Amino acid sequence: MSMNHWKSVLCSILFLTAPGLAADKDQLAYCSYVMEQAQAQRDLLRTPIADAGMTQPETGLPLQLVGGASLGLSDLRKAGLTMDVARKNCELYKATTWAQQGIQYALPSLERQALRNRLALIEQASKSLDAMMEKTAKMVDAKDATRLMLFTLQTTKIKLDADHADTQSKIAALYTPSLSDTPLKQLVAQKQNNETSEQKALDKLTRQNNWDMALSVGVHQQVNPVAYGAQPYGAVSINYNLASRAINKHLDRAVESYSEWKKVQEGDVVRNMEVLRQQLEESVTVQESKLTSLQEESGQIEKNLHLMGDPDTSAALDFHNQLTAAQLLLQIETGDTTFRIDRLHEYLAKNY
Numbered sequence: 262m263s264m265n266h267w268k269s270v271l272c273s274i275l276f277l278t279a280p281g282l283a284a285d286k287d288q289l290a291y292c293s294y295v296m297e298q299a300q301a302q303r304d305l306l307r308t309p310i311a312d313a314g315m316t317q318p319e320t321g322l323p324l325q326l327v328g329g330a331s332l333g334l335s336d337l338r339k340a341g342l343t344m345d346v347a348r349k350n351c352e353l354y355k356a357t358t359w360a361q362q363g364i365q366y367a368l369p370s371l372e373r374q375a376l377r378n379r380l381a382l383i384e385q386a387s388k389s390l391d392a393m394m395e396k397t398a399k400m401v402d403a404k405d406a407t408r409l410m411l412f413t414l415q416t417t418k419i420k421l422d423a424d425h426a427d428t429q430s431k432i433a434a435l436y437t438p439s440l441s442d443t444p445l446k447q448l449v450a451q452k453q454n455n456e457t458s459e460q461k462a463l464d465k466l467t468r469q470n471n472w473d474m475a476l477s478v479g480v481h482q483q484v485n486p487v488a489y490g491a492q493p494y495g496a497v498s499i500n501y502n503l504a505s506r507a508i509n510k511h512l513d514r515a516v517e518s519y520s521e522w523k524k525v526q527e528g529d530v531v532r533n534m535e536v537l538r539q540q541l542e543e544s545v546t547v548q549e550s551k552l553t554s555l556q557e558e559s560g561q562i563e564k565n566l567h568l569m570g571d572p573d574t575s576a577a578l579d580f581h582n583q584l585t586a587a588q589l590l591l592q593i594e595t596g597d598t599t600f601r602i603d604r605l606h607e608y609l610a611k612n613y
Contacts (some may be wrong), residue, residue, distance in 0.1 A: 288358055292351040299347030307340040312479065329479015329494070335469045342466040349462045353455040359441045360448040360530040363612075364537050367445070370437045371608060375601045376428050382596045383425045386589040390418055393582060400578075410579045417586040424593070445612035449534050456523060460516040467512055471505035474498070538613055545605045552598045555591060562588045 309330040317324050394414045400406035441448060475498045480491040502508065524531050562584055572578040 285355075285358065288351075288355050291354050295347050295350050295354075299343050302343050303340040306336040306343065312477075315484070316481075324484040325481045326484055327479060327481045329477060331475055331477035333473045333475040335473035339466060339469045342462065342469065346459065346462045346466055349455065349459040353452070353459050356448065356452040356455045357530065359443070360445070360452045360534075362438060363440055363445045363448055364530060364533045366437050366440060367537055367608070367612075368540065369435050370440060371601075371604055373432060373435045373437050374604055375597065376432045376435075378600045379428050379593065379597045380425065380432075382593045383421055383428065386593055387418070387421050387425070389589055390414065390421065390586065393585065394418065397582065406575060406578060410575075410582060413579070413583055414586060417590065420590070445534060445537075449530050452530055453520070453523070457516065457520055460519050464512045464516055468505075468509060471502040471508060473500050538609070541605055541609055545602060545609075548598050548602045548605065552595065552602065555595045555598060559588070559591050559595060562591065 309332040311328075311330050313328045314326075315324050316327050394411065397406055397411045397414060401408055401411055477496045477498070478494070480493050482491045523529050526532060566581070566584050566588070569577060569581055569584075572581040
């Protein structure tokens, strides 16, 4: 199989691990970019460096042509670690993207659900109102009711139709992409774990700069006068940074500091997740206060309807219809508010 085929397979494995979720084009494109960059760096590190030139070993000796190749063991190690860093970077990008989307579109997604529920409530109220209008229209034809009574119901119908159209417009204006079913707390935790893994991989890669063992081989040829023909040579060199121990300590602390910074960074998913929690909790408080007010108003209407009993006059029927129409409008608001509170509590319990 070609190298391009294996690259495609690798990217697919990285981004299709979450069951039921299609790989996002943005993630695949980023992964492809990172992997290509890493593979270029890997090929550079693991390929011997060719050397050619002229040298004069000691003063007074003839010039020599030198040609050969050298390869460092540290570079070979870096080649593998570079690919590991790229893979972890891809995994981190995927986890960050899903967490960011979950936070960014949490409120729009909840709002879309609430608006769809409101549509159903409006349609249900419209059916009840249509039945009342039909009954009143027959009474108008029979001279048992006035056209003013029917007009009052028609006014309520206009309000319902306008509310229905406005709700549909709000739904159309909301964009909510396909979100992960994984709880937000798990997405953020996975993102944090991937950040730590990536930083540790970068730590290992940086540590390789502390030492190296290089092997050089080649031939040298005296230029003038030419003598003995080309002569082979080989050399092994070892270097070690005396500050390696201190450097490694700083690198370890850098990994810890990075994790702590990400927890409080403005704009990072950890901080944004906490901001979202505050918004949701404040929304619950507002909706619960609204529901209490709506329930009090509904109670007053129920009390008046109960006191009226069955209307036996035209005026009583008119007042009964007005109360019933108001009750239908209140049922929409009460049902909408109750639904929002339930969804907010459900979201908080699942994701936090």
